[in-house]
Amino acid sequence: MTGTASDERLAAGRPGGAGLQVRLAVTDPVRKRGLAAMLAGSGHTVADHTFAGAAASGHTAAGDTVSGHAAAGDAASGHAATGDAVDVVLCDLLPGSTPPPEAEAPVLALTDGPAPDHLAGVLPRTVEPVLLDAALRAVAAGLVVRAPGAARPAGFGAAEDTPPLTPREVEVLALVGQGFTNKAVARRLGISVHTVKFHLEALFAKLDATSRAEAVAKGLRGGAIEV
Amino acid sequence: MTDILDHISSRFADQVAAAAPCAVAIGTGRHHASGILWRPDVVVASAQTLPDRAGFTLRRAGTEFTATLAGRDPGTNVAALRLAAPIDAALPTAAPAPRVGSLAVAVGADDTGAATGRLAMVHATGPAWHSQAGGRIDALLRLDVRLDVDEGGPVLDSSGALLGMSTAGPRRRALVIPAATIDRVLDPLLAEGRVARGWLGVGLQPVMVPETLRAAAGQDSGMMVMTLAAGGPAVLAGVLPGDILLDLDGTPVRRMRALAAAMGREQIGRSVALRLLRAGALQAVAVTIAARPAA
Numbered sequence: 405m406t407g408t409a410s411d412e413r414l415a416a417g418r419p420g421g422a423g424l425q426v427r428l429a430v431t432d433p434v435r436k437r438g439l440a441a442m443l444a445g446s447g448h449t450v451a452d453h454t455f456a457g458a459a460a461s462g463h464t465a466a467g468d469t470v471s472g473h474a475a476a477g478d479a480a481s482g483h484a485a486t487g488d489a490v491d492v493v494l495c496d497l498l499p500g501s502t503p504p505p506e507a508e509a510p511v512l513a514l515t516d517g518p519a520p521d522h523l524a525g526v527l528p529r530t531v532e533p534v535l536l537d538a539a540l541r542a543v544a545a546g547l548v549v550r551a552p553g554a555a556r557p558a559g560f561g562a563a564e565d566t567p568p569l570t571p572r573e574v575e576v577l578a579l580v581g582q583g584f585t586n587k588a589v590a591r592r593l594g595i596s597v598h599t600v601k602f603h604l605e606a607l608f609a610k611l612d613a614t615s616r617a618e619a620v621a622k623g624l625r626g627g628a629i630e631v
Numbered sequence: 632m633t634d635i636l637d638h639i640s641s642r643f644a645d646q647v648a649a650a651a652p653c654a655v656a657i658g659t660g661r662h663h664a665s666g667i668l669w670r671p672d673v674v675v676a677s678a679q680t681l682p683d684r685a686g687f688t689l690r691r692a693g694t695e696f697t698a699t700l701a702g703r704d705p706g707t708n709v710a711a712l713r714l715a716a717p718i719d720a721a722l723p724t725a726a727p728a729p730r731v732g733s734l735a736v737a738v739g740a741d742d743t744g745a746a747t748g749r750l751a752m753v754h755a756t757g758p759a760w761h762s763q764a765g766g767r768i769d770a771l772l773r774l775d776v777r778l779d780v781d782e783g784g785p786v787l788d789s790s791g792a793l794l795g796m797s798t799a800g801p802r803r804r805a806l807v808i809p810a811a812t813i814d815r816v817l818d819p820l821l822a823e824g825r826v827a828r829g830w831l832g833v834g835l836q837p838v839m840v841p842e843t844l845r846a847a848a849g850q851d852s853g854m855m856v857m858t859l860a861a862g863g864p865a866v867l868a869g870v871l872p873g874d875i876l877l878d879l880d881g882t883p884v885r886r887m888r889a890l891a892a893a894m895g896r897e898q899i900g901r902s903v904a905l906r907l908l909r910a911g912a913l914q915a916v917a918v919t920i921a922a923r924p925a926a
Binding site: 502560561562563567569570571623624630 | 798800834854
């Protein structure tokens, strides 16, 4: 990536900076209107008609049905709403549907289920406007965004060797899952930040996780074992 | 030296070429995965790679086929697809149990259905194990590679015999679902669309019992209820998130093995007594084991 491109992306993603061009890849009209209002409230522009025939027909040729965008009206109109390029594509990812390609712009998917690893952003469908705004700017700046409890395809794993968590680790995991920082967890439990980190390290090892989000997803949201 | 290297290289190339007719590409939306033509009209694939839909387009050596999903078993990660019309296939012969350190080839298919090859070493072997989704896998067989679009394709030993189906484990590290496991679940999948298994509808995490309660509980560890499936037997019986499950009909449930044994298909419909720890007190709850719903 050149310095200029990087600078542009950073400028686009700067909190409080200029609004972004966001394309809404959402089929449900009520939902679309709600999201558009949310975006307008954060100062973003909905670039609804930029996703014209080219990309849509590209998909048809590949033999795949792409749900959630390229409504007939969009494809037919075939012109850009504004001269600017789209910064982020915001889509609803329903079970069985396919997210739009990231070739146009980074994709932020709203979903209640697992989402493909390659997407720039994944948030729950019930995301708060302020978080959505932060996530859009982060994704536009080239960062990867995940909600703390986002379900991730974990791979097919064994259950029998999962080491048991201690009661303290369960408490730490529960608080981390609610979005508390290490400092806040320490205050809540009346222990030092150092000790919180110690428990987190142990949790990462026991749950085979590399991040807080992954630990929460594995330990709290799913449980290691389903019966 | 050159002769030996050429010889080894040619042998692996021959084996991939020999297995190529039974490796197919399966369109999964934007991406594709691989599958094994297990029978002339049945393709086996990695269940976790297939999106939730009924029809799939398959490719082999540039030719397209259509198939419908006959069933999937999250427990063993085996999905069965039935082809609209049978095509010729010759599954390699089953391989004996491999040794750690021996070489293996993971075969798959690219997006046109042409065979792909990936050289691996058998990284670890072990006895039968249970997956997080409760299925029994007949043998542990881990490879030292990470999978890509070749997940779900056949894995061969160095003689070209079939070890099983490649499957991405945690962090995409390759596992092999042994051919014996696939053979065991394939007929129920084709007949019923799933492998019947007992179900409580809970997501569990092994936890240590708080020290002050260990004497009362009579054990050091149990399984904490993390999630409850809506309408599942556990919810209907009044099990709550945070409950620590101690035993099932008197058998301590510290590990998966005991639980999996208690969830066999013959257990469906049976009422079992759960002893659990809730808010520092012991509770007994009767739960009727249901059949795990089709995934």
